[in-house]
Amino acid sequence: xxxxxxxxxxxxxxxxxxxxxxxxxxxxITINQLCEAAHIHRSTFYRYYTDKYALLEELVEFxxxxxxxxxxxxxxxxxxxxxxxxxxxxxxKTNFMNVITKNGNYELYxxxxxxxxxxxxxxYQDWDxxxxxxxxxxxxxxxxxxxxxxxxxxxxxxxxxxxxNYSREEFVKIIDDLIK
Numbered sequence: 001x002x003x004x005x006x007x008x009x010x011x012x013x014x015x016x017x018x019x020x021x022x023x024x025x026x027x028x029i030t031i032n033q034l035c036e037a038a039h040i041h042r043s044t045f046y047r048y049y050t051d052k053y054a055l056l057e058e059l060v061e062f063x064x065x066x067x068x069x070x071x072x073x074x075x076x077x078x079x080x081x082x083x084x085x086x087x088x089x090x091x092x093k094t095n096f097m098n099v100i101t102k103n104g105n106y107e108l109y110x111x112x113x114x115x116x117x118x119x120x121x122x123x124y125q126d127w128d129x130x131x132x133x134x135x136x137x138x139x140x141x142x143x144x145x146x147x148x149x150x151x152x153x154x155x156x157x158x159x160x161x162x163x164x165n166y167s168r169e170e171f172v173k174i175i176d177d178l179i180k
Contacts, residue, residue, distance in 0.1 A: 010048055012038050014059050017052075021098040026056065026108055056111060063095065064115040081129055082175040086168060089156050097160050100153065109153070116149035117142075131179040151178055 016038040020029050031052055035042045049055045070084040089096050100109045121142055124135040131148060138144040152175055159171045166174070 006048070009040065009044065010058070012040065013045065013048065013055055014062065017055055017059060018095055018098050021108075022094075026052075056108065060099070060108070060111045060115050063092070063099065064112070064119060066092075067116075068119050080172065080176065081131075082172045082179075085152070085156070085175070086159070086171055089160060090168070093160050096156070100157050109157075113146070113150050113153055116153060117146040120145040120149055129179070134179075148179065 013034065016034055017029070020033065020037060024033075029052065031042060031045055034052065034055075035045050045055075049058070067085065067088050070088045071081050073084065100112060120131075120135065124132040124141060124145065126132075135141045135144045135148075155171065155174055155178065159166070
């Protein structure tokens with residue numbers, strides 16, 4: 001288990017990456033820039049990560065785990081999974097925008113789709129929502145998970161990019177319609 005210093009250092013790298021993503025694409029960010037912005041020596045970066053993609057993977061893992069916790073929590077409330085996901089995205093709009101909509105960060109978008117797809121695939125046998133039932137009935141459940149994760153993330157991307165004039169309730173309905 002990581003000690004407090006390790007946890008703080010990794011959190012600082014994640015926050016610094018998110019900050020840099022506000023103005024730069026992921027592909028243009030160097031490890032030197034990341035370390036300079038975090039005020040941490042480059043060797044410290046390599047103590048925790050093999051490269052910037054390992055940091056990215058950890059960041060997406062953290063965001064996905066947080067979103068997954070919200071979806072799990074929806075099972076014990078009157079709110080739907082769609083409402084929980086949209087609530088999470090609204091509460092973390094800046095981070096979500098940085099991950100999937102800013103400066104053509106397609107690498108981040110793909111990593112997020114793969115992570116959400118993996119979460120769906122790992123849990124569709126345990127969940128009883130409409131989407132999980134549909135995946136269970138499919139001949140190709142892994143492909144179904146990828147398809148639905150891509151669709152849901154694309155709807156969320158459009159929601160945060162403010163290109164559409166749909167209300168929060170309409171976005172909930174769009175996702176509900178997509179997964180039913």
